[in-house]
Amino acid sequence: MKSEFQMIEWPRKALFDHIPLDVIVIDRDFTIVEANKQAQKNYPDWRNKHCYELFYGRKKRCVECAAVKTFEDGKTRTENSEIKGEDGITRYYKIHVSAYRDKDGNIPYVMEMANDITDRVNIEREYRLLFDNVPCYISVIDKDFKVVDSNDLFKQTFSRKGTQYCYQMYKEREKVCTQCPAVKSFKTGERNTSIQVGVDKSGKKTHYVVTAAPLVANGESVDRVIEMSLDISEVIQLQEKLEQAEREKIEVERFAAVGQTVAGLAHGIKNILMGLEGGMYVVNSGISRNDNDLVTSGWKMLQNNITKISTVVKEYLQFARGTEIQVEMANPAAIAKEVFDLYRDLAEQAGISLTLEVPDRVEDASLDPQGIHTCLANLISNAIDACEFSDKTRKKVSLSCREDNGTIVYEVKDNGTGMDYEVKQKIFSNFFTTKASGQGTGLGLLVTRRVVFEHGGEVSFDSVLRRGTVFKIELPRDRLPKIKSADPKDSKGDHNA
Amino acid sequence: MLEKINKTVLVVDDEPDVRLYLKTVLENAGFDVSIAGNGKEALDRMTEKKPDVISLDLVMPKMSGLKFYKYIQKNKDRAGIPVVVVTAHARDEFGKGDLDKIMAAKSEGGTMVVVEKPIEPVNYVNAIRRVLGMDEIVSEETSEKDVLRVKLREKMKTADRKTLEDALKILEKGPSDQGPDG
Numbered sequence: 001m002k003s004e005f006q007m008i009e010w011p012r013k014a015l016f017d018h019i020p021l022d023v024i025v026i027d028r029d030f031t032i033v034e035a036n037k038q039a040q041k042n043y044p045d046w047r048n049k050h051c052y053e054l055f056y057g058r059k060k061r062c063v064e065c066a067a068v069k070t071f072e073d074g075k076t077r078t079e080n081s082e083i084k085g086e087d088g089i090t091r092y093y094k095i096h097v098s099a100y101r102d103k104d105g106n107i108p109y110v111m112e113m114a115n116d117i118t119d120r121v122n123i124e125r126e127y128r129l130l131f132d133n134v135p136c137y138i139s140v141i142d143k144d145f146k147v148v149d150s151n152d153l154f155k156q157t158f159s160r161k162g163t164q165y166c167y168q169m170y171k172e173r174e175k176v177c178t179q180c181p182a183v184k185s186f187k188t189g190e191r192n193t194s195i196q197v198g199v200d201k202s203g204k205k206t207h208y209v210v211t212a213a214p215l216v217a218n219g220e221s222v223d224r225v226i227e228m229s230l231d232i233s234e235v236i237q238l239q240e241k242l243e244q245a246e247r248e249k250i251e252v253e254r255f256a257a258v259g260q261t262v263a264g265l266a267h268g269i270k271n272i273l274m275g276l277e278g279g280m281y282v283v284n285s286g287i288s289r290n291d292n293d294l295v296t297s298g299w300k301m302l303q304n305n306i307t308k309i310s311t312v313v314k315e316y317l318q319f320a321r322g323t324e325i326q327v328e329m330a331n332p333a334a335i336a337k338e339v340f341d342l343y344r345d346l347a348e349q350a351g352i353s354l355t356l357e358v359p360d361r362v363e364d365a366s367l368d369p370q371g372i373h374t375c376l377a378n379l380i381s382n383a384i385d386a387c388e389f390s391d392k393t394r395k396k397v398s399l400s401c402r403e404d405n406g407t408i409v410y411e412v413k414d415n416g417t418g419m420d421y422e423v424k425q426k427i428f429s430n431f432f433t434t435k436a437s438g439q440g441t442g443l444g445l446l447v448t449r450r451v452v453f454e455h456g457g458e459v460s461f462d463s464v465l466r467r468g469t470v471f472k473i474e475l476p477r478d479r480l481p482k483i484k485s486a487d488p489k490d491s492k493g494d495h496n497a
Numbered sequence: 498m499l500e501k502i503n504k505t506v507l508v509v510d511d512e513p514d515v516r517l518y519l520k521t522v523l524e525n526a527g528f529d530v531s532i533a534g535n536g537k538e539a540l541d542r543m544t545e546k547k548p549d550v551i552s553l554d555l556v557m558p559k560m561s562g563l564k565f566y567k568y569i570q571k572n573k574d575r576a577g578i579p580v581v582v583v584t585a586h587a588r589d590e591f592g593k594g595d596l597d598k599i600m601a602a603k604s605e606g607g608t609m610v611v612v613e614k615p616i617e618p619v620n621y622v623n624a625i626r627r628v629l630g631m632d633e634i635v636s637e638e639t640s641e642k643d644v645l646r647v648k649l650r651e652k653m654k655t656a657d658r659k660t661l662e663d664a665l666k667i668l669e670k671g672p673s674d675q676g677p678d679g
Contacts, residue, residue, distance in 0.1 A: 271585065274615045278518030281618065285521045294521065301514045 386416025536560025579628035
């Protein structure tokens with residue numbers, strides 16, 4: 001028995017007609033008995049059609065049908081539906097089904113409201129496509145750090161069986177990482193970025209920059225964070241290779257310096273041996289000539305050369321000892337001050353004014369303070385000697401330390417004798433001294449150069465005969481040796497950001 | 498010590514030890530010796546007394562051997578003095594250039610010999626004698642043998658056949674139990 005479906009009250013009728021959804025009413029036969037304005041507009045020939053016929057072009061009712069169930073139990077339900085239009089484009093609907101009861105409690109009609117969600121579905125699809133295909137690892141985590149969603153790349157790289165927390169996946173850890181940017185994001189509701197080292201499924205070390213961003217709008221407490229990570233392993237590898245190449249270059253330079261020093265040493269020792277043999281010859285001659293003065297002269301010659309060889313050997317041992325320089329954080333200006341204090345009295349006694357120029361502040365640097373001390377002492381000692389040989393009335397030596405574009409620069413300047421062309425050519429090239437016999441070994445500048453090379457730096461000089469000399473040590477900070485830490489072991493996954 | 502040779506050698510070297518050593522060697526060989534520690538001093542010594550030969554160190558601070566040599570070549574009288582160049586750097590970057598230059602600067606008809614350090618007394622003395630046009634001497638051991646050889650040669654000129662045959666037999670038997678050199 002069919003009762004007539006009627007829209008009685010006006011407000012309801014108006015709502016029915018103007019709601020921006022397709023609304024139809026079907027009877028138990030699935031015939032459409034009423035349609036609102038929008039449905040009539042979208043489906044002009046709706047009248048007396050079965051719903052499955054009108055919407056899906058079917059001859060029989062759908063297998064899965066929410067209306068069937070609602071006719072049975074009267075409950076309101078929702079179902080999703082896809083409808084392929086005549087233009088071939090699929091549209092997506094969310095359909096609400098509710099029962100119409102008559103006075104006796106029977107359900108002769110059911111109302112279906114179809115909400116067109118095609119745009120939303122398409123946007124979601126695009127978003128998912130982006131999510132899965134963006135060349136980043138993306139995971140969404142909850143407050144327990146459980147991964148509640150992740151993209152394909154993340155799954156392919158980090159998802160292991162039985163893992164559900166981000167720290168398990170990214171780093172094979174059993175608890176939250178110490179330098180976790182997501183922890184901060186949960187706390188502050190702000191975005192945080194850091195560099196991390198993780199381990200992928202295959203056990204390979206992976207470097208990545210991770211950005212953690214809260215997934216809720218401003219003001220609300222954060223219960224989801226999205227982690228987006230960019231793999232920078234290749235960049236890190238390149239950087240490591242570059243650093244390695246730089247280290248090797250410094251090593252080669254160091255060996256070259258050592259080689260030159262050894263050649264120089266051989267030459268120096270040859271000279272001393274000649275002195276010893278000569279001394280013996282002179283002593284023998286003095287004895288056979290019965291010439292006491294000649295014996296004395298020869299003996300002095302022997303003594304000189306014995307003193308010389310002892311000095312050379314001691315200096316060389318000191319020089320050879322430091323194959324490993326002792327690097328620590330030290331203040332470059334403080335070292336200059338120490339050397340200055342050490343030589344001030346000596347210079348004063350020799351009638352030389354020794355001055356020190358250091359800026360108020362120079363940052364600490366990783367270097368071998370003892371080695372740099374030796375270098376500066378050598379240069380100052382040379383400068384004082386150069387002044388002593390000069391016949392100027394105002395003798396000056398100055399030591400300065402400054403920072404110049406990331407390079408630590410020491411300068412030792414004197415107004416002493418200066419050097420002529422030949423001396424300039426020889427000071428670094430070999431065992432060479434212009435000092436009186438027995439006073440100089442010719443090792444000072446070699447030691448200086450070696451130490452400076454070991455610091456990745458350079459020694460240069462500028463000298464004008466009778467005007468004076470400037471020696472310059474330049475130590476670029478980015479080439480300075482690294483401090484060897486006591487325990488370089490890096491606990492797995494924990495990496496300073 | 499050999500007989501006195503009436504020749505003066507000017508030894509120019511910046512190292513006092515080397516000066517003393519070379520002076521002693523030359524005195525033992527019978528030369529008169531004057532010494533100078535650098536080019537300037539050497540010029541003074543030459544003014545005092547013109548040497549017959551100059552022993553010249555190449556590498557010296559202030560005035561190098563090369564500069565000194567070039568300087569004295571400007572004076573006709575001094576340019577003819579034979580020179581023995583003493584250097585420890587004949588083969589290294591240190592002295593090679595200077596050595597080549599001094600060889601190139603040698604005047605035509607000038608006399609020059611290079612002696613490398615370390616200095617062997619006999620070699621050094623012979624180099625000096627060579628630039629002076631004198632016979633070279635030989636070391637003591639060889640010289641003793643040489644004296645015997647000369648004596649033997651003299652005797653052989655006048656010896657009879659029998660003596661020569663005996664001498665040949667002795668020589669063919671090889672070294673005697675007690676070596677001739679003792």
